[in-house]
Amino acid sequence: MVKVRVPGKVNLALAVGPVRADGYHELGTVFQAVSLFDELTALPAARGEFHLSLQGEGADVLPADEGNLAMRAARLLAAHATEEVGVAIQVRKRIPVAGGMAGGSADAAAALVACNELWQLGLSQPQLHDLARQLGADVPFLLHGGTAIGTDRGDRIESVAARGRCHWVLALSHHGLATPAVFREFDRAASPGPAVISPELLAALETGDVARVGGLLRNDLQEPAIRLLPELGEVLDEGRDAGALGALVSGSGPTAAFLCSDADQAAALGRRLVGIAEVREVQIVHGPVPGAQIIAEEVAHG
Numbered sequence: 001m002v003k004v005r006v007p008g009k010v011n012l013a014l015a016v017g018p019v020r021a022d023g024y025h026e027l028g029t030v031f032q033a034v035s036l037f038d039e040l041t042a043l044p045a046a047r048g049e050f051h052l053s054l055q056g057e058g059a060d061v062l063p064a065d066e067g068n069l070a071m072r073a074a075r076l077l078a079a080h081a082t083e084e085v086g087v088a089i090q091v092r093k094r095i096p097v098a099g100g101m102a103g104g105s106a107d108a109a110a111a112l113v114a115c116n117e118l119w120q121l122g123l124s125q126p127q128l129h130d131l132a133r134q135l136g137a138d139v140p141f142l143l144h145g146g147t148a149i150g151t152d153r154g155d156r157i158e159s160v161a162a163r164g165r166c167h168w169v170l171a172l173s174h175h176g177l178a179t180p181a182v183f184r185e186f187d188r189a190a191s192p193g194p195a196v197i198s199p200e201l202l203a204a205l206e207t208g209d210v211a212r213v214g215g216l217l218r219n220d221l222q223e224p225a226i227r228l229l230p231e232l233g234e235v236l237d238e239g240r241d242a243g244a245l246g247a248l249v250s251g252s253g254p255t256a257a258f259l260c261s262d263a264d265q266a267a268a269l270g271r272r273l274v275g276i277a278e279v280r281e282v283q284i285v286h287g288p289v290p291g292a293q294i295i296a297e298e299v300a301h302g
């Protein structure tokens with residue numbers, strides 16, 4: 001048995017460039033992994049047997065077959081084993097589904113780490129990153145964790161030496177947004193230039209100037225997400241009025257993320273946002289935290 005803990009992410013910056021020949025957009029993004037975790041357990045199974053079960057957030061709506069990215073990750077990794085393998089995967093979900101926090105990608109990253117260990121394949125971190133890129137644009141960052149720049153499709157990762165701790169309030173929505181739909185809405189209205197990350201934001205992260213980070217948060221998918229789900233604009237306004245250092249939609253949304261000066265401000269903002277009809281649930285988290293990590297392991301004997 002191998003148990004892996006994997007975080008969700010927010011994007012502190014998400015600059016969207018032109019569409020490429022492969023249908024993906026050129027991105028310049030700054031990811032931060034935050035302390036809202038899924039847990040994935042990989043248990044031994046007979047050769048050729050692949051099972052997946054889910055509990056928690058969104059378990060009733062998610063596919064538990066090849067439609068699930070965690071299952072595809074296990075199958076992709078199995079193709080690199082020298083002998084036939086099998087696994088039974090259990091996922092305990094807390095990261096919202098279709099929320100802009102890369103929950104599906106997180107589970108795929110966790111499956112790669114867990115199965116690599118369970119099957120004793122010994123793939124290196126760069127080899128896992130190569131597989132992660134084949135699974136989805138956000139998967140490499142969930143292996144990496146921390147605070148990092150993503151370029152290309154968002155899947156070419158470079159660490160940022162960020163200082164200090166960011167306190168976030170996450171306002172989860174009653175609704176989900178499909179990432180491709182939000183990118184299509186972006187394309188309808190924009191003729192983007194190059195996807196450039198603000199050097200001021202990187203400097204503020206490196207000096208640990210959280211107030212300045214708050215003023216520099218930017219997401220090109222925010223307006224398209226609000227056009228698809230107008231109530232999101234009201235949730236952001238509420239947090240800004242309450243004095244958050246910064247407010248933005250996480251990734252393609254609709255989770256709204258509010259940066260706070262400390263844990264007390266985050267708790268107070270959380271209490272305010274939980275009373276709003278458009279908010280399904282509030283989570284108070286911090287970042288950066290590590291990417292997919294083994295937290296428990298039991299070796300079967302005999």
Ligand code: C5P
Nearest residue numbers: 024025027136137138153154179180183
């Ligand atoms: O790679 P992933 O499957 O997570 O991406 C989901 C969708 O998001 C893609 O099918 C595409 O529509 C959009 N996307 C994009 N450009 C990126 C990343 C994602 O257009 N760089």
